[in-house]
Amino acid sequence: MSSITIQPKKLKGTIAVPTSKSLAHREIIAASLAPGQSIISNVSMSDDITATIEGMKALGALIKEEDGKLYITGALTNGLSNAHIDCHESGSTLRFLIPISLIHDNYVHFTGQGKLGSRPLDVYYKIFDSQKVVYLYRENALDLYLMGHLKPGRFEVPGDVSSQFITGLLFALPRLEGDSDIIVTSPLESSGYIDLTLDVLKEYGIQIEQTEEGYHVPGHQVYQAQKSSVEGDFSQAAFYLVADVLGNDITITNLNMETHQGDKAIVEILERMGGKLIQTEEGYKMTADQLVATDVDASNCPDVIPVLSLAMALAEGTSHITNARRLRIKECDRLHAICEELKAMNVDVTEHEDAITIVGRKDLTGVRLSSYNDHRMAMMEAIAATVTKEPVSIDNRECVSKSYPEFFNDYVKLGGEVE
Template identity: 50%
Template sequence: MKYVMINPSKLSGKVQVPTSKSACHRAVICAGLSNGISNISNVVFSEDVEATCEAMKNLGVRIKKEKDSLQVRGLEKLKPVNSSMDCSESGSTLRFLIPIGATTGEKLTFKGKGKLVERPLKCYYNIFDEQKLKYDNAGGKLPLTIKGKLKSGEYKIRGDVSSQFISGLMFALPLLDGDSKIIITTELESKPYVDLTMDMLKNYGVQIENREYKEFIIRGNQNYKSSDCEVEGDYSQAAFWLAAGLLGNDIVCEGLDINSLQGDKAILNIIESMNGKISIEGNKVKAIPSKTKGTIIDASQCPDLVPVLTSLAALSEGTTEIVNAARLRIKESDRLSAISTELNRLGADIEEKEDGLIIRGKESLKGGEVQSWNDHRIAMALAVASIKCTEPVIIKDASCVKKSYPDFWQHFRTLGGNIDEWSLGQ
C-alpha cells in the first residue's frame, strides 16, 4: 500500500500529456480484428491498456510490445487460446471484449478484480436472454461465463448506463454474417466516446451509419483492414495539469490534438466558463493562473472530468453545481461520494446529491489524510487540491494512478511538487 505526502506548493512548467487510454483500447482491438500487421505508436502502457492487450492475445492475436509502441498481427477469425479472460480492473476491456468473445461461439469466462467485479453488465444479460445464449455469473457479479454465438439482428440498449456497451457491440457486429441495428432506448450519454469508436473503426475499414444517435446501422461480413495508428494525447489526463496551472503557476500541456473527438476536450470550454485563462498554440495548451468562479457543469458527456473539476470548484469563488452525474456512482469507485468525502476531509464545503454535487468554493483548504478509494482519478484530483492547502496532504493507496497514468507522481514532482512516498505492506 503506497502513501504519498504532498507538501503544498504551486506547480509550473511543461508536461507531455500521456496518450489517450480510450483511443488506445480501440486501436488495439481494431488492429487485432484486422488481417495483417498494424503498428500503433505513442502508447502509454497503463494497467488498463495492458489488460486489453492481454485479452486480445488470449483470443489468438499476436502483439509485440516495444518501448512506446505495439506491433499487432491480427486475425480475421479469432481463435481463443484460453477459456479464461482476465480483464483486471478495466471496464473498457471487459465491456468491449464480451461481445467480441461472443462472436467466436466458444465458451469463455471473464474475470476481474476490485470494483470491476460488481460493475453492471445487465445490458449484455438482456441481449443474451433475448438470443438464448447461455451464460452464468456469480450472483450478477464476475466471473461471467458465456457459451454461444451472437446473432445479427436488432439490439435494443439503454444509452444512459455506459457507452461502453454500445462500443462493444460496434466492434463485434460487423463480424457477423447478417446486418444489424443498434437501437438506443434512452437519451445517449457520452456521445463522444461512441464517436471515438466509430472514427477508429473507420480508420480500420469498418463503416457504421449513425442515425442521429438513436439508431446505428451495421452491415455484416465487413473486414477490418490493418492500419497504422498514432495515439493522440489524453484530455482527461491533461485536465489535472490544466486545473493545477489555474491554481498555481503556468503549466503547458503538450501533445494534444485541438481537433480531437474526445469528449473530455470539454475541459477547455468548462475552464472558460469558470473564468479560467488558457492559451492554445498548435498541440500545446497552457493554463494561466486565474481567479476561477463557480458555474453549472453538465457531466452527462464528460463524466471522467468530474473529480478534478470538483477540486477546482472547491477552490473557486462562489458555488458550482455538477449535474447529470449519477453514472459516476458505478465507476472505479462511487466517485460522487469519494471526491466529496475526501475533499471535505481537507476542509472543502461540498454537498452530495443523488445525481450531482453542490460545491461552495473557498480560498484555500486545510489539508490532512485522505483515501484514494483505489480510484486513479480520485487520487490525482486530491493531488491537484493540495496546491492550495495550508498543511500537508497524505493520500492513501496512491499507487492506483498506474491504472491510467503510471508516471503521474513523477510528472507531479517534475513540475515542482514536493512529495514523499512510502509503502506499508499489502
C-alpha cells in the first residue's frame, strides 16, 4: 500500500459527500428480502457496500448496477446449501447477514479480512446455543460455519455491545413462521442506527412494535418491493464540517437535516464548541471564530470521534470523550490510534480504558502519521493537514476505499495538494 504526502493548505469549494453507507446496507438488504424488483438510487459504492451486495447475491438475490442505480429482485424463498459470504472488513455485513442467512434451513460459511475476526459475535452464539443452530469458528479470524435455522421466540440481546445485532434480528424475524420478541437487556447505545433500521423496515412494509423491553416482531410478514433513494452520509460530512470550523470553507450539497442518522450529532457537538451551521443556496457549511472544549459521549456516534478529536485538539480548554470502549474493536483500536496520532502532532492527550482526555492547543505539527489501515483515521489525518504548518504524510492511502474511495480525489478538487 502506498503513502501520501499532503501539503498544508486550506480547502475551499462545494462537495457532495457519499450517500449514507448505513442506509445503503439496509436498503439493499430489505430490497433483497422483497419479492419483485426494487430500484435504489444514489448508492455510493465502497468496499463495505460491495460486501453486502455480494452477500445478498450469495443468499439468492438478483442485483444489477446500471446507470447509478441498483436493480434488486428478492429471491430469498428457500434455503441454499453451501452459501459462502465474504464480508471483507464490513462489520455491518457480517452482523446483519448472519440471522438473515438463517431465515430458512441453511448451511453458510462466513469469511472476512483484517480486524473483522476480532469483532465479538457472542451475542449470536448464545442465541444459537438456545436454538440448537450448529456453529463452528476459529478464534481471532473470521471463519464461521453455520447450519440450521432460526425459530420464532424470545431473543435476549444486550444494547451496549453493538446495535448491529438488533438490526440483524429485526430484518430476519419478520420472515419467520411465528411472532418473536427482542428483549434488550442493557441500555441501548447507538439508538440512531436502530431508528434507521425501523425507518427502512417500515418503508418496505414491515411492522415492528416497540415495547418496554425492546421490540415485538410479528411473523409471517412479506417485504414489499420499493423505489428509494439514499441520502448523504453524515459520518462522511463530519470530516468537512470539522474542516469548516478549523478555517476551511466547504459547502456540502446533499445533507438531510431531518435524518435519523446518529452521526448527525456532529452538528450539535460542533455548535456546542462554538460552530455555527449556515444554510446557503447550495447546501450547508459551518463557521467558528474560536472553538471551546466540550464533553462527548461516544456511545451514540462512534464513527465521528476520530475527526471530532481533531477539533478538540484545537479547542480552548480540556475535552473529554467518554463511553468510547467500542472504538477499540473497529478497523483498528481507534481509541489508541487517535491518542497516538494526536500525540505525534504534539497534542496533550491521555488514553483511558474507555475514554480520551484532550487538552487543546493553538496549532499542530505536521509529521508522518499512521492510518492504521483505517479509513476514518486516514481521512481525519488529511483534514489535519489543513491546519498544520508542515506537510502531513499518511501511510496506506488505499484504506479510504472501505467507505469513501474518492476521498483524496475530492480533497484535490477542493484545492488540496497531494503527492
